[in-house]
Amino acid sequence: xxxxxxxxxxxxxxxxxxxxxxxxxxxxxxxxxxxxxxxxxxxxxxxxxxxxxxxxxxxxxxxxxxxxxxxxxxxxxxxxxxxxxxxxxxxxxxxxxxxxxxxxxxxxxxxxxxxxxxxxxxxxxxxxxxxxxxxxxxxxxxxxxxxxxxxxxxxxxxxxxxxxxxxxxxxxxxxxxxxxxxxxxxxxxxxxxxxxxxxxxxxxxxxxxxxxxxxxxxxxxxxxxxxxxxxxxx
Amino acid sequence: xxxxxxxxxxxxxxxxxxxxxxxxxxxxxxxxxxxxxxxxxxxxxxxxxxxxxxxxxxxxxxxxxxxxxxxxxxxxxxxxxxxxxxxxxxxxxxxxxxxxxxxxxxxxxxxxxxxxxxxxxxxxxxxxxxxxxxxxxxxxxxxxxxxxxxxxxxxxxxxxxxxxxxxxxxxxxxxxxxxxxxxxxxxxxxxxxxxxxxxxxxxxxxxxxxxxxxxxxxxxxxxxxxxxxxxxxxxxxxxxxxxxxxxxxxxxxxxxxxxxxxxxxx
Numbered sequence: 001x002x003x004x005x006x007x008x009x010x011x012x013x014x015x016x017x018x019x020x021x022x023x024x025x026x027x028x029x030x031x032x033x034x035x036x037x038x039x040x041x042x043x044x045x046x047x048x049x050x051x052x053x054x055x056x057x058x059x060x061x062x063x064x065x066x067x068x069x070x071x072x073x074x075x076x077x078x079x080x081x082x083x084x085x086x087x088x089x090x091x092x093x094x095x096x097x098x099x100x101x102x103x104x105x106x107x108x109x110x111x112x113x114x115x116x117x118x119x120x121x122x123x124x125x126x127x128x129x130x131x132x133x134x135x136x137x138x139x140x141x142x143x144x145x146x147x148x149x150x151x152x153x154x155x156x157x158x159x160x161x162x163x164x165x166x167x168x169x170x171x172x173x174x175x176x177x178x179x180x181x182x183x184x185x186x187x188x189x190x191x192x193x194x195x196x197x198x199x200x201x202x203x204x205x206x207x208x209x210x211x212x213x214x215x216x217x218x219x220x221x222x223x224x225x226x227x228x229x230x231x232x233x234x
Numbered sequence: 235x236x237x238x239x240x241x242x243x244x245x246x247x248x249x250x251x252x253x254x255x256x257x258x259x260x261x262x263x264x265x266x267x268x269x270x271x272x273x274x275x276x277x278x279x280x281x282x283x284x285x286x287x288x289x290x291x292x293x294x295x296x297x298x299x300x301x302x303x304x305x306x307x308x309x310x311x312x313x314x315x316x317x318x319x320x321x322x323x324x325x326x327x328x329x330x331x332x333x334x335x336x337x338x339x340x341x342x343x344x345x346x347x348x349x350x351x352x353x354x355x356x357x358x359x360x361x362x363x364x365x366x367x368x369x370x371x372x373x374x375x376x377x378x379x380x381x382x383x384x385x386x387x388x389x390x391x392x393x394x395x396x397x398x399x400x401x402x403x404x405x406x407x408x409x410x411x412x413x414x415x416x417x418x419x420x421x422x423x424x425x426x427x428x429x430x431x432x433x434x435x436x437x438x439x440x441x442x443x444x445x446x447x448x449x450x451x452x453x454x455x456x457x458x459x460x461x462x463x464x465x466x467x468x469x470x471x472x473x474x475x476x477x478x479x480x481x482x483x484x485x486x487x488x489x490x491x492x493x494x495x496x497x498x499x500x
Contacts, residue, residue: 086301086303087301087459088302089301092302095461097303098257098288179257179288181257181286181288183284194289196406196410197404197406197407197410198266198428198430199406199430199431
């Protein structure tokens with residue numbers, strides 16, 4: 001229990017003193033995970049919606065695979081991305097390994113199936129409601145997807161936030177492809193793993209509380225900006 | 235808010251200022267010792283070179299070197315290093331410094347290793363007493379060293395019972411496990427001194443010459459990987475064997491204890 005108090009007070013002092021290292025790794029955490037979120041959403045939201053309205057032969061299989069991929073182990077994704085980006089791998093010439101770009105790529109792979117799957121679940125219900133209307137208006141598939149995305153934006157926000165939560169808290173993949181290099185690829189989660197390894201539980205826990213606060217802050221800001229949960233507007 | 239802005243500007247300008255950079259894979263034990271925090275700023279100052287450290291086990295460090303993902307490695311496992319050079323992945327192997335391993339265990343010392351004469355005897359007594367022992371189990375330099383010590387005592391960890399726990403983790407994480415279990419463990423002195431969660435553990439055996447731990451610097455061979463930053467790797471090597479490095483390495487202490495001994499041949 002003492003360790004937890006020590007962690008809380010260490011988090012407090014880190015934030016109050018505006019520790020420059022803390023600010024740097026926090027900004028990098030945000031930069032990596034938010035970029036991954038934007039890219040993953042750009043892929044997953046249209047794809048999940050398309051999957052909900054489109055009937056094709058292997059649809060069930062595709063959905064089952066997508067749902068299974070929600071559970072992709074980050075450490076395996078990290079290892080595969082590492083092997084692909086390694087100088088000896090197929091994409092080695094780009095020199096992306098151990099850069100924030102590599103971490104973004106790994107996180108996009110991890111969170112895209114999650115966002116797409118939640119999107120698909122939500123859009124399937126919405127499609128059931130909109131089906132007759134959109135068909136009778138003789139809309140194109142593109143228009144249907146757009147309508148569903150616009151009207152289902154609350155559910156899609158949940159999907160995106162779930163993806164962000166998984167990305168910002170993830171450590172297994174970015175440790176391998178980022179390498180946890182000080183002042184280059186160190187983020188909150190890898191710093192926590194490092195401090196735990198040094199036995200400095202107070203600092204590790206302090207960073208952990210900062211991470212939790214950050215996730216909470218981002219969620220609140222997104223909700224505030226998108227004006228959800230307000231009277232008459234949900 | 236001012237601070238935040240200042241930090242933002244600093245971090246942006248840091249990425250813009252194009253100092254030469256190179257990547258070096260080092261072992262966890264080297265980084266945990268805290269020596270890198272003394273050497274890296276000095277290297278930056280003297281050579282205007284940003285050395286980016288990848289902190290991994292020796293096994294992974296060698297793999298990163300083989301794949302050409304780093305420009306040089308600094309590790310401590312002589313046999314593996316020689317194989318690395320023999321296979322053409324590194325140009326050569328340059329010994330830089332050494333530190334030593336220590337045997338750590340619960341203060342009560344149930345296997346009574348404090349009074350033993352050699353590391354070999356100490357391990358044999360742990361085996362006889364079947365006292366809990368935590369092994370790195372991650373193919374790192376430290377793990378390989380531990381295995382060679384068991385072999386020197388004519389014992390094979392593969393046949394050990396429940397008391398022998400191969401955790402497959404870094405030095406710090408393994409020390410955390412040993413502290414939690416009250417188990418014996420072998421660690422490099424530096425990691426131990428810098429380790430904050432010592433709980434009931436203490437150094438029980440040290441000083442046997444077989445426990446000395448030689449660090450060597452191996453630049454990755456540009457013939458295999460033309461993209462490696464050979465210039466920087468050469469500059470760094472020249473610096474690591476310089477008088478400046480010698481003073482810093484020999485002068486590095488934790489709690490009044492000297493950790494590393496510079497022994498590079500020049």
